[in-house]
Amino acid sequence: MSSISSLFDEPIPLAQARERVEQLRKEIEYHNYRYYVLDQPVISDAEYDRLLQKLQALEAQYPELITPNSPTQRVGAPPSGEFAPHRHIQPMLSLANALSLNELREFDARIKRFLGSPADERIDYLTELKIDGVAVSLTYRDREFVVGATRGDGFTGENVTPNLRTIRAIPMRLRDDAPMGLVEIRGEVYLDHEEFHRINREREEAGEVPYMNPRNSAAGSLRQLDPKITARRRLQIWCYSIGHADQYRPETQAELLEALSRWGMRVNPNHRLCRDIEEGVAYCEEWREERRHLPYDVDGLVVKVNAIALQDRLGFVSRSPRWAVAFKYPAEQATTRILDIIVQVGRTGALTPVAVMEPVEVGGVMVSRATLHNEDEIRRKDVRIGDTVVIQRAGEVIPEVVSVVEERRTGQERRFEMPTRCPVCGAEVERPAGEAVARCVGVSCPAQLQRRILHWGSRGAMDIEGLGPAQVEQLVEKGYVRDPADLYALTVEQILTLERFAEKSARNLYQAIQASKGRPLARLIFALGIRHVGETVARLLAEHFGSLDRLAAAVEELSAVPGIGPEIAASVHRFFRQEATRAILKKLRAAGVLPAEAALPEALGKAPKAFGADLTFVFTGELQSMKRSAAEALVRRLGGSATGSVSRNTSYVVAGEKPGSKLARAIELGVPVLTEDEFLEKVRQTGA
Ligand SMILES: [Zn+2]
Incomplete structure (x- = not known):
């Protein structure tokens, strides 16, 4: 840990510091550009970190040199209560849609009619991928990033500047040949598939409802009131146009894309200058299958008249430009029959109704199951067992039931009832007010057992080294561990029966388990895996109540603890009310696990x-x-x-x-x- 005193050891004069800070920022921005925009880093991560640390040290010494655009401030902003409105200089209009290739040809014909040109004239179109993300506008003044906002209603969006600063591919300063004055750059913020799945796994671990799709997830990440949360999600951006610009006017859309790239913005390489609409149509056809190989969702292509002078002549109709159209691929759908509706219990205890169907091909894949999401969705769509339904696959989501073909009803269909008991363990199912997801609250539910045990031993919880997913899986499968308390009854001989264990490693795991008995109260509370109780909340509860018994007995006092909202209080109360919880606490106490007091931070x-x-x-x-x-x-x-x-x-x-x-x-x-x-x-x- 670097101490303040050591930073003050070798003071350098302010003027010199200012110069050095400037130089470091330039260097760091350049490496951000190499890494996040070009994907061609020229220095190692360690070297990059060293540059950042040097800058941090100088800024700590001269806090007056800190600017909001300093690379050290990308995650620096405190959470805000709400987003301020931001009025776009140039409105962010929406595009008209073309839902078939023929509608693209009609778009071309309309343009020629409007321009009064002959039907066989060829118009240049710049055709770009349409990324399924969240549109944003980034405003630069004299090349410095000043404000970033969501699209909103097209005229006024939400100012999400601190969150956009956390996206490394967004330069805080445009490169040298970018124009001075004001420039509004438009782009699409998105998440790739891998990051989308990672975030959902994390949400599931935390007992939160997973996001439906990457777009939804990107929007949620961008609208976090705490930029620290946004910073933990690897949002990305592709830029594709400008709104207002004081001192720049391109001749063509193709030229604009090149310019954006030179200024340091990330521009998607997949675009083509098409010499007429048929080339545009062919390009759309090319991507119909090809888009599945991209690591992010593309829901269509945008076809724009390439010449800006022509764009100006064409102008706007209502709130859409006449010179551009969004061609959208139809979602892939199929019709089949629901044979049954079953309920799956996820690793977090979430109950998900799933339709078991007659197998059908959709989007080149055979499917026999589709999600019905939750009870409300079943009601809304009025899905019944025996119904003929339309199912759909779009982008990176599992197939879902879209609608019922009511004409095919015979009267034999049966309504589905959500069980009130967990189909796996028989414990109560809770559906908190305002939530769509029903959950099993059974503390020893086998569906959740592996996850619970893994969480129990995790670093922030009881910190049991050597208790990884492979070990937990075997312990559960062999029936040695049916709840966390069983861990403490494990013998070295039992551990030796697991794969890849020898005398020494078995003894180590045994000792690690025994050593965890003495962990502080806050860790134990966190380890119990109570919904909405993360490390911070666990610490607050430990500090306030001082013992597990007092916490377990608390009802009204819970919501009086600073930092504990009604939702958390209800969840804690619900947890300790369970018969199974009381049984486990008793078992833990018998095994010598309950710390009597541990109300202070461990240090x-x-x-x-x-x-x-x-x-x-x-x-x-x-x-x-x-x-x-x-x-x-x-x-x-x-x-x-x-x-x-x-x-x-x-x-x-x-x-x-x-x-x-x-x-x-x-x-x-x-x-x-x-x-x-x-x-x-x-x-x-x-x-x-
Ligand atoms: Zn259960």
């Missing part, structure tokens, strides 16, 4: 005495041993106070990694600055 050891009430702390930057909110809670528990802004009355400012302007303010006011270690030492002293 601190034993419980301290109080700080004076007049002792006021302000935290800035990231702490290594705990979250900032936990440090603040700790100060308050010790009787001191923690505030958000520095004044003359502040006793200490504690500066973690990447401290913000509060550090500068402290130095200005002469408030003592502590490193994290010094702060922890102070806390320890109170307990000595």
